[in-house]
Amino acid sequence: EPEVTQTPSHQVTQMGQEVILRCVPISNHLYFYWYRQILGQKVEFLVSFYNNEISEKSEIFDDQFSVERPDGSNFTLKIRSTKLEDSAMYFCASREGQLLSYNEQFFGPGTRLTVL
Amino acid sequence: GQQVMQIPQYQHVQEGEDFTTYCNSSTTLSNIQWYKQRPGGHPVFLIQLVKSGEVKKQKRLTFQFGEAKKNSSLHITATQTTDVGTYFCAGSRGSTLGRLYFGRGTQLTVWP
Numbered sequence: 001e002p003e004v005t006q007t008p009s010h011q012v013t014q015m016g017q018e019v020i021l022r023c024v025p026i027s028n029h030l031y032f033y034w035y036r037q038i039l040g041q042k043v044e045f046l047v048s049f050y051n052n053e054i055s056e057k058s059e060i061f062d063d064q065f066s067v068e069r070p071d072g073s074n075f076t077l078k079i080r081s082t083k084l085e086d087s088a089m090y091f092c093a094s095r096e097g098q099l100l101s102y103n104e105q106f107f108g109p110g111t112r113l114t115v116l
Numbered sequence: 117g118q119q120v121m122q123i124p125q126y127q128h129v130q131e132g133e134d135f136t137t138y139c140n141s142s143t144t145l146s147n148i149q150w151y152k153q154r155p156g157g158h159p160v161f162l163i164q165l166v167k168s169g170e171v172k173k174q175k176r177l178t179f180q181f182g183e184a185k186k187n188s189s190l191h192i193t194a195t196q197t198t199d200v201g202t203y204f205c206a207g208s209r210g211s212t213l214g215r216l217y218f219g220r221g222t223q224l225t226v227w228p
Contacts (some may be wrong), residue, residue, distance in 0.1 A: 103149065
């Protein structure tokens with residue numbers, strides 16, 4: 001069964017450093033998302049991406065964040081200068097299409113980011 | 117802004133007991149989805165409800181969407197240890213872009 005994959009599974013970085021989190025969405029999906037989950041808390045939307053551009057972003061997704069789909073398969077989230085409060089599990093998700101009946105989002109296993 | 121509240125935050129039950137989690141939105145939703153997250157895992161889609169008053173069943177799980185499309189519930193009959201995990205509701209406001217507003221989740225523990 002097709003699945004969303006994410007690398008790395010765990011990333012440890014120093015405050016102020018840049019990190020890139022990578023995702024490979026399911027191949028025929030058109031919509032891509034990044035969410036984050038601080039330990040023990042709810043899943044929070046960061047950004048959605050469609051047709052090679054950001055379609056919506058939350059207040060969390062400030063100038064320090066960017067997303068890219070550099071080729072036909074990868075979808076990346078970059079944090080330019082990490083802060084301690086960026087420590088969280090970051091989930092990538094993808095969705096097949098526009099119809100409500102295909103609204104299910106498939107989540108990847110996540111990347112645990114630890115900022116020291 | 118959009119708020120999705122979910123209660124209770126924790127629920128401990130004996131195996132065989134029933135379990136219910138409730139979700140309430142501050143605004144009308146176009147649809148609501150339910151996800152299950154096992155400890156250390158990622159959210160896994162369970163179901164989507166779209167119509168006002170809709171009820172759907174998956175074996176021992178019953179999902180309801182309120183008439184006003186602002187609340188929802190998940191009921192598990194006769195829980196099993198395999199039901200352990202956190203159950204999240206996630207609402208969508210109708211944009212085809214699909215942003216989900218997650219509730220805080222209900223963490224279910226089932227004692228054998």
